[in-house]
Amino acid sequence: MNINTAKKIVEDYVNKSSGVRSHATCVFEVKDGYVFSLRPDKWPKDEILMDPFFKVFANGKVTGYSPVMNPKEFREGMKNRIEFTR
Secondary structure, three states: OOOHHHHHHHHHHHHHHOOOEEEEEEEEOOEEEEEEEEEOOOOOOOOOOOOOEEEEEEOOOOOEOHHOHHHHHHHHHHHEEOOOOO
């Protein structure tokens, strides 16, 4: 699965499950998929948001993700993250 497919899967998943349209702000690759940070589309830019993280596995499954689940993986991934601009 490529990064653009994974991005669409996670954005659609969050929209369906919460009803809140969101967009990916950054991503990093892990050994079994991608970890995305998402932000609601209508969130004021001047307000701080602890961006939620979601993991998209190679098979398309989406789960929540927390840096405390695997701190080493998270630290290494954040060194090679890709930022998305809107």
